[in-house]
Amino acid sequence: xxxxxxxxxxxxxxxxxxxxxxxxxxxxxxxxxxxxxxxxxxxxxxxxxxxxxxxxxxxxxxxxxxxxxxxxxxxxxxxxxxxxxxxxxxxxxxxxxxxxxxxxxxxxxxxx
Amino acid sequence: xxxxxxxxxxxxxxxxxxxxxxxxxxxxxxxxxxxxxxxxxxxxxxxxxxxxxxxxxxxxxxxxxxxxxxxxxxxxxxxxxxxxxxxxxxxxxxxxxxxxxxxxxxxxxxxxxxx
Numbered sequence: 001x002x003x004x005x006x007x008x009x010x011x012x013x014x015x016x017x018x019x020x021x022x023x024x025x026x027x028x029x030x031x032x033x034x035x036x037x038x039x040x041x042x043x044x045x046x047x048x049x050x051x052x053x054x055x056x057x058x059x060x061x062x063x064x065x066x067x068x069x070x071x072x073x074x075x076x077x078x079x080x081x082x083x084x085x086x087x088x089x090x091x092x093x094x095x096x097x098x099x100x101x102x103x104x105x106x107x108x109x110x111x112x
Numbered sequence: 113x114x115x116x117x118x119x120x121x122x123x124x125x126x127x128x129x130x131x132x133x134x135x136x137x138x139x140x141x142x143x144x145x146x147x148x149x150x151x152x153x154x155x156x157x158x159x160x161x162x163x164x165x166x167x168x169x170x171x172x173x174x175x176x177x178x179x180x181x182x183x184x185x186x187x188x189x190x191x192x193x194x195x196x197x198x199x200x201x202x203x204x205x206x207x208x209x210x211x212x213x214x215x216x217x218x219x220x221x222x223x224x225x226x227x
Contacts (some may be wrong), residue, residue, distance in 0.1 A: 004155075033215075040121065042202060042219040044154075058214075090155055099144060099163075099206060101215055103155035 003027045004104035006091050012110045013081050020059065021076045024093030029102075031037060032074040034058075034066060035107050037088040046089075061078075083112040113204045114139045118218035126226050131190040133221045135203030140183065145155075145186040146204040146215065147177055156202065162186060173197070198225045 023032065024031075024076050028049045036042040047066040053067055063085060067075045076083055076112045077089030091104040119134040137143055144163050148156040160171025167179040173196075177188045186203060203218040 040219060042217040044217075045214060048214065092156075100146075100158055100161060101156075103148075103157070105155045 001048075003042070004049075004093055004102055004105040005089060006089075006107050008107060009105065010071055010108045012112065013111050015082055017081050017090045019078045019109070021089055021091075021109070023074045023104060024074070025072050025074075025102075025104075027095070027102060029070075029093040030071060031093060032068070033092040033101065034064075034074070034076045035087075035090045035092065036060065037090060046076065073084050078109075081109075083111045085109065086103065086111045114143065114207060114215055116203050116205050116218035118201075118203050118221050120221055121219065122222045122224070124224040124226060125193045127195055128192050131193045131197065131223065131224065133188040133190070133201050133203075135186045135188065135218060136184050137186060137205045137216075139205055139207065141207050144206045145177075145179060146206075147171065147175070147186075148202045148217075150172075150200045150202065150220075152199070159188070159201075165170070167188050169218060193225045195225050195227065198223055204209050 007022045033048045034046040037043050044060050048070045049055045053066050065077045087109045094099040094101045115138045117136045146161045147159040148162045149159050150156050160169045162169050162179045170176045174215050175190045200222045204215045206215050
């Protein structure tokens with residue numbers, strides 16, 4: 001079984017809809033991250049969490065919110081989806097002090 | 113603040129040829145540096161990382177990278193390309209030793225390997 005899983009893997013939604021992307025991990029890591037990937041832009045950090053009570057904005061948090069339900073679960077929500085949020089979304093985890101990040105397989109989101 | 117610049121968004125090599133993917137970084141403190149690979153329709157996988165030990169770092173699949181502080185570079189190389197190396201490669205930097213660990217990624221380099 002994969003260490004970092006994301007659901008759904010693909011999602012098509014309409015402008016204005018609320019959508020939630022979920023991430024679960026079995027690596028036992030405290031730190032979790034959400035990134036979006038756009039062609040030619042690399043990965044950009046949306047939110048990160050160092051433990052259940054510690055959630056921080058990344059460089060592109062506008063239009064997104066997160067919830068850390070447990071050490072193993074970190075969800076990303078789009079309250080009112082818009083077309084420019086069409087992207088590939090990745091969840092990642094890491095532990096301290098190795099700081100290596102481990103990525104999930106990604107969720108491809110299309111907002112029409 | 114930290115940043116990464118990957119020179120060349122697309123690199124094409126022949127099978128068996130040298131692979132060289134360039135990465136330059138900017139960091140206010142000694143950095144940790146990473147190379148990740150993304151195969152089609154997959155997440156990112158760590159190739160190798162530099163964390164202030166040996167400046168020449170060996171990774172998986174025959175890749176290696178050398179940290180050059182004077183040039184602020186961390187270029188990725190492989191002596192002989194294989195068809196299976198075709199993927200997108202990302203260089204990333206983080207600030208070393210801090211409790212606020214975040215990765216900053218470059219924009220990626222797509223490697224094509226021609227038969």
